[in-house]
Amino acid sequence: MELQQLVYFIAVADEGSFTRGAQREHVDQSTMSAAVGRLEHELGQSLFRRIGHRIELTAAGGILLERARAIVGAARDVRRELDSLDGGPHGTVTLGTVLSTGTFPLADVLGAIRREHPGIGLRVQSSPLAFDRHLDRIADGTFDLALIPEPDTTVASISASPVGTLDLVLAMALDTPLPDRLLRCADLADLPFIDFPAGWANRTRTDQLFAEAGVERDVAIEVADPAMALDLVRGGLGIAFVPRRLTEGRHDIRTVVIDAPALSRVLVLARLDRKQSPAVETVHQALLGRAATVN
């Protein structure tokens, strides 16, 4: 009987489902099934009754749930207590991010971490690098963690968990004339584009979209600042694909969602597989925890 088994068991009991319990703990369903199975086998009795598509706690499960909460809670408590002894986890955690973190409320989470763990120094390095450069920097230790679009290629020793979505939407001035139907790339070929410099991840994605459609477009202006790009759009100098997040709540700009896979990416939190320092683990947990409320 190990603490992690108890944590898993509690998750399943709370969620009333192996599948949802697994999601909550960010592990595979089969992992959950096996873990609870091992626990049941070790204790020599069932913890859940499997009734068709429903599960319910057995008497033994109910007792264990109550006690397990206390045990796991006590473990968390002593951990916090020890953390507070030397001012909590300390050290500096370096987080690499793409310029926009999409639906992920990065500022909120970082603020919460600062408040709860004053000992942890946070270095956030926001850069327009493509995701693979971020992965390199994780591998070589420059970054402890990175918030990046989901890579197509998996890299050994680096794991990533989804924490939000990264959508590009088409932003334009309010009076831009557009056909009253689903937009295709070809419809945009004649309009001047405002976009980011070559090499930026977002630029690459938009280029990819048009390349796949076989349409040439006119990038009239290149700017290295998303906010500036939006200002230019508002001024009517052109249209631009920008992170959806930046356009939310702005009524001085018209936005159109283009449904294309190239534009809709998942934001993931990447890290080295192996165990990191307490500070890194703390930040990682905090970022992941917030993700649960997002997805």
Add this chain to the structure above:
Amino acid sequence: MELQQLVYFIAVADEGSFTRGAQREHVDQSTMSAAVGRLEHELGQSLFRRIGHRIELTAAGGILLERARAIVGAARDVRRELDSLDGGPHGTVTLGTVLSTGTFPLADVLGAIRREHPGIGLRVQSSPLAFDRHLDRIADGTFDLALIPEPDTTVASISASPVGTLDLVLAMALDTPLPDRLLRCADLADLPFIDFPAGWANRTRTDQLFAEAGVERDVAIEVADPAMALDLVRGGLGIAFVPRRLTEGRHDIRTVVIDAPALSRVLVLARLDRKQSPAVETVHQALLGRAATVN
């Protein structure tokens, strides 16, 4: 932070030493060192101050010790509680033993198990088989556990822990004439021996002793019962190597300890490496636990 780490930590703290803590938990000292090291690393602070040959708890260690006791205790409690739900671990555990278990108080332990775990049925199969036959029977599942002399050869997937000692001593009638010095095999060549049938483990060991010494002896009587052998010895029909345990407290027989490796074996508790049923694990723990008080 896992329960087992806490158990290890408590053992080290209680014993005031990594080495003794490791002995208490029946693991290697290096294992202890690494386990506590991992715990310290995860918590981000030292739990022990290493002062030369002494260790003492740090402040953090003191706090953790207190809490860890509660946590581990709670885990044990809920386990017992769940056990009692269905009458405790149940099923039948089959224990193979050699005829004499030497210093190991087998009857006491089995009695205690019966009392504390009424649901466990115990089958004890005492046989004169050599240890390797016992190992075979463990491998094929006939025996769950076996108390046997320490095998010279290690068998894959079977592990063994020492639980006592198995000494053969030389038993003779009170009036047997003997030289007043350290006995050697040659001194015994002229005396008639009472011994067990060929194939019995104890017979093999004695044969081995004389073979190594290059001395031929005279086995006048072979009996298949240790008690009978002792009776014959008392009656003056010969001398015999018998398990020390059988001679303790008897004043009608003279015993001489021969210091030879072949005669002094360690009694081990053998089992399959992999996890067994709760009943088997319970019995195993009980047997091991008593060992600690013996060694």
Add this chain to the structure above:
DNA sequence: TGCTTCCATCGGCGTCGGCGATACTGCCCG
């Protein structure tokens, strides 16, 4: 009956915990 949803199982793989051997370091004693 076909489809979906959920849990269990299986094979493969990586990591971790275990052991044994060895290095290192104070301690004690001759």
Add this chain to the structure above:
DNA sequence: CGGGCAGTATCGCCGACGCCGATGGAAGCA
């Protein structure tokens, strides 16, 4: 004061276990 000694840390190796991804099978729903 130097060498053995006792205790801990480290290293290499290996087996086992946990995790994942894919598949199977059963229950619910239309």
